Amino acid sequence: MKQSHLMSLVEAITNVIVGYGVAVVTQIAIFPIFGLQATLRQNLAMGGIFTIVSLLRSFALRRLFEAILLRDG
Structure with a gap:
């Protein structure tokens, strides 16, 4: 089944939000280790x-x- 444009947008937005959260939490956890x-x-x-x-x-x-892909396709 092909993904709709709306679901592609929802997936992309979710990916960005989760990535941002992971980045911030990782920084908070890792930065002190490096002083x-x-x-x-x-x-x-x-x-x-x-x-x-x-x-x-x-x-x-x-x-x-x-x-x-377009060039080789």
Whole structure:
């Protein structure tokens, strides 16, 4: 069964929200191990930046693979 556009959007949004949460929780847990201190606000901001970078990376790779598929297809 093919996924609808709406469900693809719901999946993408869920992925971003979960990824952001995982990034922030990971930073809060890992930074002290390396002697780094960040406030909750700083962790939230860094998580946002990492999320944007991840979205851009994912989009670029998806477009690259689509171009390869079209070229070879």
